[in-house]
Amino acid sequence: MVPIVGIVGGRNAGKTTLLEKLIPELKRRGYRVGTIKHDVHGVDIDHEGKDSWRHTQAGADTVLVSGPTTTAMVQQVAAPPSLERLAQRYLNDVDLILTEGYKTSPYPKIEVFRRGASERLLSDPSTLLAVASDTELEVGNVPCYDLNDAAGLVDLLEKRFLAGDRAAVHLLIDERRVELTPFVQRVMANTLRGLVQSLQGVDEPERLEVIIHRWP
Amino acid sequence: MVPIVGIVGGRNAGKTTLLEKLIPELKRRGYRVGTIKHDVHGVDIDHEGKDSWRHTQAGADTVLVSGPTTTAMVQQVAAPPSLERLAQRYLNDVDLILTEGYKTSPYPKIEVFRRGASERLLSDPSTLLAVASDTELEVGNVPCYDLNDAAGLVDLLEKRFLAGDRAAVHLLIDERRVELTPFVQRVMANTLRGLVQSLQGVDEPERLEVIIHRWP
Numbered sequence: 001m002v003p004i005v006g007i008v009g010g011r012n013a014g015k016t017t018l019l020e021k022l023i024p025e026l027k028r029r030g031y032r033v034g035t036i037k038h039d040v041h042g043v044d045i046d047h048e049g050k051d052s053w054r055h056t057q058a059g060a061d062t063v064l065v066s067g068p069t070t071t072a073m074v075q076q077v078a079a080p081p082s083l084e085r086l087a088q089r090y091l092n093d094v095d096l097i098l099t100e101g102y103k104t105s106p107y108p109k110i111e112v113f114r115r116g117a118s119e120r121l122l123s124d125p126s127t128l129l130a131v132a133s134d135t136e137l138e139v140g141n142v143p144c145y146d147l148n149d150a151a152g153l154v155d156l157l158e159k160r161f162l163a164g165d166r167a168a169v170h171l172l173i174d175e176r177r178v179e180l181t182p183f184v185q186r187v188m189a190n191t192l193r194g195l196v197q198s199l200q201g202v203d204e205p206e207r208l209e210v211i212i213h214r215w216p
Numbered sequence: 217m218v219p220i221v222g223i224v225g226g227r228n229a230g231k232t233t234l235l236e237k238l239i240p241e242l243k244r245r246g247y248r249v250g251t252i253k254h255d256v257h258g259v260d261i262d263h264e265g266k267d268s269w270r271h272t273q274a275g276a277d278t279v280l281v282s283g284p285t286t287t288a289m290v291q292q293v294a295a296p297p298s299l300e301r302l303a304q305r306y307l308n309d310v311d312l313i314l315t316e317g318y319k320t321s322p323y324p325k326i327e328v329f330r331r332g333a334s335e336r337l338l339s340d341p342s343t344l345l346a347v348a349s350d351t352e353l354e355v356g357n358v359p360c361y362d363l364n365d366a367a368g369l370v371d372l373l374e375k376r377f378l379a380g381d382r383a384a385v386h387l388l389i390d391e392r393r394v395e396l397t398p399f400v401q402r403v404m405a406n407t408l409r410g411l412v413q414s415l416q417g418v419d420e421p422e423r424l425e426v427i428i429h430r431w432p
Contacts, residue, residue, distance in 0.1 A: 016267045023274035034278040035271040043283035045268065045290075046261050051232045051316065055251040058239035061310055062250040066296050067259035073289040073306055074261075080282050090289055094277055100267065 002034070002087055003096055003161035008103040008123055009112030014147065015100050018112050018132055021150035022157075026096060029154065031162060034094035036086055038101035046074055083107070095162060108160075110153065113137065130156055218250070218303055219312055219377035224319040224339055225328030230363065231316050234328050234348055237366035238373075242312060245370065247378060250310035252302055254317035262290055299323070311378060324376075326369065329353065346372055 007015045007022075019035065026033050046053045052074065055063040062075040081089075083105055091097050099105065103122060108129040111121055115135050121128070131137055131144045132153060138144075145152050169185040192210065223231045223238075235251065242249050262269045268290065271279040278291040297305075299321055307313050315321065319338060324345040327337055331351050337344070347353055347360045348369060354360075361368045385401040408426065 016270050020270055020274040023271065023276050027275040032277045033275065034280070035268075035276045036280045036282060037267050037271065039267075039281050039283040041283070043281045043286040043288045044263065044266060045281060045286075045288040047263075050260060051253050051255075052261060054232050054236055055239065055253065055316075058236040059243040059249065060239050060251045060314075061248045062307055064250070064252045064302055064306055065255050065259045065261060066252060066302060067255045067257070068296060069292060069294075070259040070261075071289075071291045071293050071297060071302070072259045072261040073287075073291075075287045075289075075306075076285060077287050078285075080284060081287065086280055086282060086287070090280055090291075091278055098276075100271075 002091055002094055004083060004087060004099060004105075004107040005096065005129065005157060005161065006099045006102050006105055006107050006109040006127075007112065008101070008109045009114075010118040010122065013112040013114055013117045015112050018110070018147065018150075019098060019100060021148065022098065022153060025150040025154040026157070029158070031095040032093065034087075034091035034097045036083065036091070036097060036099045036102070038080075038099065040101075043074075096157065112147070114147070129160070218307055218310055220299060220303060220315060220321075220323040221312065221345065221373060221377065222315045222318050222321055222323050222325040222343075223328065224317070224325045225330075226334040226338065229328040229330050229333045231328050234326070234363065234366075235314060235316060237364065238314065238369060241366040241370040242373070245374070247311040248309065250303075250307035250313045252299065252307070252313060252315045252318070254296075254315065256317075259290075312373065328363070330363070345376070 007019055009015050023033050023035070046056065052063050052065045052072070056074050056076075060076075062073065065072045083099065083102060087097055099107070103109075106127060109123050109127050110130045110132055111123045111128060113121060113131055113133040113135070121131065121137075121139065125140060125142065128139065128142045130153060131139055131142060132147050132149070133144055134147045136144060143156065145156075169188050171188070223235055225231050239249050239251070262272065268279050268281045268288070272290050272292075276292075278289065281288045299315065299318060303313055315323070319325075322343060325339050325343050326346045326348055327339045327344060329337060329347055329349040329351070337347065337353075337355065341356060341358065344355065344358045346369060347355055347358060348363050348365070349360055350363045352360060359372065361372075385404050387404070
């Protein structure tokens with residue numbers, strides 16, 4: 001199961017802004033990141049008049065659009081799936097899932113707090129992993145970070161949820177992650193490193209991706 | 217595997233317009249419909265400035281938005297997944313998949329033909345299921361329908377791909393379809409019919425959906 005961490009906070013506390021700092025920092029460190037945004041008011045995606053929009057309007061239960069670098073989906077549901085369901089079905093190929101707006105979920109949370117925007121913390125302290133605030137707060141044992149300290153918060157996420165994953169070997173078969181033992185990871189990594197280092201102009205690759213989407 | 221039928225045709229032949237006629241007709245007959253649109257130029261979905269758009273811009277590999285009646289996903293891919301992959305991963309809970317724009321796929325196709333818009337049919341005759349045209353065409357054994365004859369085309373789709381599925385019992389557990397034998401389908405259907413007919417005001421339901429998303 002991919003770890004899930006919630007970004008919570010009052011309205012306009014700056015949840016999306018914090019995500020915009022955490023995601024690039026996680027990507028910089030080589031992780032694959034998924035996000036889930038809870039939108040109680042309804043999903044405003046897709047453009048009126050586009051073919052995908054027309055398919056949905058005509059009554060299609062699920063519409064996919066497949067482009068060169070993006071796959072998009074719009075699916076009608078009878079009830080919003082649980083976080084677990086969404087994670088399992090759509091996010092099994094990422095290292096970490098950050099959610100926005102699921103403030104009563106049982107997952108660990110980072111609460112965004114800004115003077116003026118919030119009166120007090122709204123999270124159940126038992127699920128509070130950290131606070132990201134523009135003001136120093138005393139919250140028992142819960143660490144408090146500066147709102148802009150993405151590196152510090154990602155250090156914490158890494159230590160708590162991603163230890164050992166860094167620089168690991170991920171194998172996706174038909175877009176599903178296959179778990180590999182450390183031994184198999186080493187064998188695969190060493191084999192591929194040996195192969196690519198025999199190529200002209202390749203020295204010591206830092207990150208390697210092999211994607212086979214049609215067998216030659 | 218859910219059956220896949222392609223809607224093909226030249227530019228501006230009216231593929232989306234035909235889909236807008238077929239989808240409601242299929243829905244009217246009680247089927248669940250998925251569509252896949254191939255967009256070689258890139259996927260234009262999501263709105264600049266929205267939270268989901270900001271997550272993607274920040275570098276998230278997959279962004280989900282979960283609303284009361286819709287789940288949306290925007291996923292970055294290294295290469296466009298195959299139709300099979302897309303169908304398997306995202307469309308295993310529909311009865312029929314209609315594609316738009318995969319003209320070289322091996323799946324059966326309905327080609328849309330309009331005088332003026334096209335010079336000649338572009339499909340490989342071996343995968344051509346039917347032609348939907350504004351003019352009478354002779355295409356060997358391939359049946360030719362009027363462009364507006366959604367009922368006729370859906371009769372054909374039903375006969376070829378959906379026979380027996382109509383009025384069947386579908387069971388989705390955690391959003392995955394579980395195949396049921398005709399016997400189990402009958403037991404479930406009769407049990408539920410018995411139950412709901414004991415409810416006040418319910419007579420003979422035509423379509424029944426039971427969704428349990430939290431156990432009471």
